[in-house]
Amino acid sequence: MDRPDLVAHVFYQKQQALLQMIRKGYYGAVAGLVYTIEYQKRGLPHMHLLIFLEDEDKIWAIEQIDAFISAQIPDPIIHPQLYEAVSKYMVHNCSPQRCVENGKCKKYFPKSFCEQTVMKDDGYPEYARPNNGRTIRKVINNDAEVYTNERVVPHPRELIVQFDCHINLEVCASIKSIKYVHKYIYKGPDRATLQTQGHDEVKAYLDSRYISSVEAAWRLFEFGMHLEWPSVYRLPVHLEDQQSVTYQDDEDAQQVLKK
Amino acid sequence: MHSCTFMTLRRLPIVILEETHSFNVQSCKSCMACLQIFIHMFKYTSKLTKSCGRNLLSNTLMFMCNCISALGQMVYDTIFLRQMKLLQSFLEMVQKQSMRKLCSACKVVVSKELAILHQSYSTLHYVLLFPQGEEGWHLDIPLQNIRVTRSKYVTQTLYYAFRLHIRPPEIDPSNIFCGGRLFQQYVCSAWASVEQSKLTWVFNNQKKIRSELYGGLQDHLAQDPNLDLRDTGRSVVLPSSHSESPHYMQQLLQDSLAICHDCKKPDLFLTMTANPTWPEIADLLPGKYVLFLYLNFPLTCITTNRSDSSGST
Numbered sequence: 001m002d003r004p005d006l007v008a009h010v011f012y013q014k015q016q017a018l019l020q021m022i023r024k025g026y027y028g029a030v031a032g033l034v035y036t037i038e039y040q041k042r043g044l045p046h047m048h049l050l051i052f053l054e055d056e057d058k059i060w061a062i063e064q065i066d067a068f069i070s071a072q073i074p075d076p077i078i079h080p081q082l083y084e085a086v087s088k089y090m091v092h093n094c095s096p097q098r099c100v101e102n103g104k105c106k107k108y109f110p111k112s113f114c115e116q117t118v119m120k121d122d123g124y125p126e127y128a129r130p131n132n133g134r135t136i137r138k139v140i141n142n143d144a145e146v147y148t149n150e151r152v153v154p155h156p157r158e159l160i161v162q163f164d165c166h167i168n169l170e171v172c173a174s175i176k177s178i179k180y181v182h183k184y185i186y187k188g189p190d191r192a193t194l195q196t197q198g199h200d201e202v203k204a205y206l207d208s209r210y211i212s213s214v215e216a217a218w219r220l221f222e223f224g225m226h227l228e229w230p231s232v233y234r235l236p237v238h239l240e241d242q243q244s245v246t247y248q249d250d251e252d253a254q255q256v257l258k259k
Numbered sequence: 260m261h262s263c264t265f266m267t268l269r270r271l272p273i274v275i276l277e278e279t280h281s282f283n284v285q286s287c288k289s290c291m292a293c294l295q296i297f298i299h300m301f302k303y304t305s306k307l308t309k310s311c312g313r314n315l316l317s318n319t320l321m322f323m324c325n326c327i328s329a330l331g332q333m334v335y336d337t338i339f340l341r342q343m344k345l346l347q348s349f350l351e352m353v354q355k356q357s358m359r360k361l362c363s364a365c366k367v368v369v370s371k372e373l374a375i376l377h378q379s380y381s382t383l384h385y386v387l388l389f390p391q392g393e394e395g396w397h398l399d400i401p402l403q404n405i406r407v408t409r410s411k412y413v414t415q416t417l418y419y420a421f422r423l424h425i426r427p428p429e430i431d432p433s434n435i436f437c438g439g440r441l442f443q444q445y446v447c448s449a450w451a452s453v454e455q456s457k458l459t460w461v462f463n464n465q466k467k468i469r470s471e472l473y474g475g476l477q478d479h480l481a482q483d484p485n486l487d488l489r490d491t492g493r494s495v496v497l498p499s500s501h502s503e504s505p506h507y508m509q510q511l512l513q514d515s516l517a518i519c520h521d522c523k524k525p526d527l528f529l530t531m532t533a534n535p536t537w538p539e540i541a542d543l544l545p546g547k548y549v550l551f552l553y554l555n556f557p558l559t560c561i562t563t564n565r566s567d568s569s570g571s572t
Contacts, residue, residue, distance in 0.1 A: 003436065003540070004446050005423045010540050011533040018531060031522040034515045046532040050515070052522035059526045068527070089534070156529075165534035172525045181528050182519075186512040213443035214533075216450030220419045225502055230521070232514040 004043065004213035005221075011045050011214075012223045014163055019049075019227075027068065028057025033229045036185050043212035048185045050172075059171055062117050062125075069169050071127035071154040073134040073147075081161050087136040089166040090155045091147050110150035125171055127154050415456055419449040461501060 015037075023030055032052035039045050059065060076083040092099075092109045099106045113131040120126050129149040136147045156169045172178055219225075236243070247256045400413040413421075422435065423446070435442055499506035519525065 004443055005425075005436075006540050007533060007535065010537055013539075014533075014537075015531065027527060032518045032525075034518060034525075036511075040532075044533045044535065046530060049529040049531070050525040051527040051529065052518065052524070053526045055523070058523070163531070164537060166530075166532040168530040170528045172528050178519060178525060181525065182512060182515060186508050186515070211447050211450055211454075213446045216446045217423060219450050220416055220423060220446070220453070222416060222420070226511055228511065228514045228518060230518065232517045234510075234513075 004217040007043075007214050008045070008217040008221060008223065012218070012221070014165070015047050018159070018163060022049075022051060027051060027053060029054035031055075031230075033227060034185070035227050037218065037223075037225050039212045039215045043214045045214050045218060048181075050181060050185070062119070065125055065171050066117050066128065068156060069127060069154050069171065070157050071152050072129050072132075072149045073136055073152060074157070075134070082157060083136075085160045085164065086152065086155065087138060087147075089160060090153045090168075091136055091138065092151050092153050093138075093140065093145075093147075110148075113150065415449075415453045419446075419453065422449075457501065461498060 019033065019035075022033070030051060031054045033049065034052075035047050035049040037045055037047050053059065059068075073086060074082045092105075092107065094100055094105045094109060099109075111126075111129060114126050114129050115131075117128045118126045129152065131149065134149065138145055138147060153166075153168050154170055155167055159169075160167050172181060245256065396413070396415055396418040398412065400418065402411055402413045402417070425436070435445060498504070499510045501507060
């Protein structure tokens with residue numbers, strides 16, 4: 001990982017390729033796309049992408065969800081490549097540093113088995129994780145562990161094989177999840193502890209800001225950090241005769257009044 | 260005999276290090292790379308002296324010392340032994356100089372004389388990366404391909420993008436990519452200085468960005484309900500045009516919610532994480548800090564020809 005410029009270049013290419021695919025209708029006609037690029041503390045970039053589909057392609061039915069998203073271990077004989085990709089990237093392994101809080105995993109792994117995909121009340125569907133005896137054996141730090149469907153992160157089947165990396169895919173169904181997702185996407189850059197005196201936003205921004213090398217390379221190459229598509233134009237709103245007027249020091253007062 | 264020399268070699272930089280910055284030379288792990296760079300520096304010391312005067316010479320010497328301390332912790336092989344003579348002659352040279360004089364000279368260079376805008380800034384901070392004393396970015400590099408920006412001169416971002424461009428060695432034998440963690444540090448500080456320049460502009464041009472438009476108390480309350488009214492007396496505003504700033508993020512959030520409103524509801528939420536073992540990256544990684552690497556860059560994203568737009572080196 002000593003080449004942040006390479007990581008930035010390659011990730012940019014892959015990310016653009018993925019966006020291209022989705023725009024061309026991989027999940028159906030696309031009405032809008034929103035993404036942000038973020039960096040983990042150790043520097044690996046990742047993208048959060050929200051996909052809005054056109055009305056006729058909106059996801060409502062369980063069968064649609066099942067077609068796009070899988071949360072189970074594939075058959076190692078029929079789909080050897082997929083099996084390998086899932087075992088490499090899509091198995092959630094709890095660790096105290098990342099996700100365990102008060103003895104429980106923040107992301108609720110391991111999840112319980114579930115024969116069929118069900119829509120739950122809180123907006124997240126429960127994906128099918130049949131108890132079919134398929135397992136993945138992984139050796140981490142000399143500890144061999146066996147994982148079942150309980151620990152598989154929901155993923156798009158073809159994409160993880162094609163892009164050869166961790167891709168998590170979830171369905172947004174309710175208002176609640178929309179709120180959560182937006183909060184998640186726009187939480188802003190990470191920073192260490194923050195303490196400001198007075199109101200100097202420039203200084204507050206600089207204080208305890210940290211930059212990872214990949215992020216630095218990404219910004220230097222001027223790759224996009226965000227995308228909002230379709231583009232949004234903010235209209236200035238004002239009460240009658242109360243619009244804001246901009247004028248220079250040397251302008252004529254009468255002219256300014258007419259604005 | 261070798262261990263004896265090593266002792267001397269290792270003690271020397273400690274004396275200097277106590278007095279000056281540690282420049283992370285330890286991170287340049289490869290013995291060979293270090294040595295080659297070292298020899299380069301040795302060769303070009305005279306050239307450096309001519310262009311930048313005595314201070315640079317002493318600074319270079321300091322880096323050489325750091326370099327040796329890094330070497331001291333490495334397993335040395337036959338090639339290393341062959342270079343020992345060179346090191347020894349260097350050692351004599353350093354010892355001729357008064358140590359205190361050297362240190363004070365270094366301190367001055369690091370703290371005062373070099374503003375971040377100076378062309379030798381990165382050269383002096385990263386002597387290992389620029390062993391030939393290449394000049395860094397400064398304000399007056401003329402830009403030939405004016406389509407890229409409105410500026411007549413090469414901007415900092417352009418310059419660093421140019422520096423990070425991978426090219427075959429016959430055009431530009433660049434070894435900054437072999438710097439390991441030092442290279443990462445270089446990239447970070449490059450972006451930090453770019454951002455610093457932008458922020459300095461914002462700081463000095465509060466009137467131009469019409470900072471009073473951001474002044475509404477309601478804006479504040481929207482951001483922070485526990486607001487202390489004394490703080491609203493507004494001093495400096497970071498405008499929403501500066502990416503990643505709080506105003507910017509808030510605007511994006513509003514935009515996104517507007518899209519949400521327009522397109523009803525989002526359907527899929529996808530998270531894609533980079534994989535450091537992607538073959539595209541692994542194949543391009545130089546074979547463990549090879550000094551002059553040749554890369555046939557297969558990615559197509561660099562379209563603007565920046566190599567002719569910068570007049571550096």
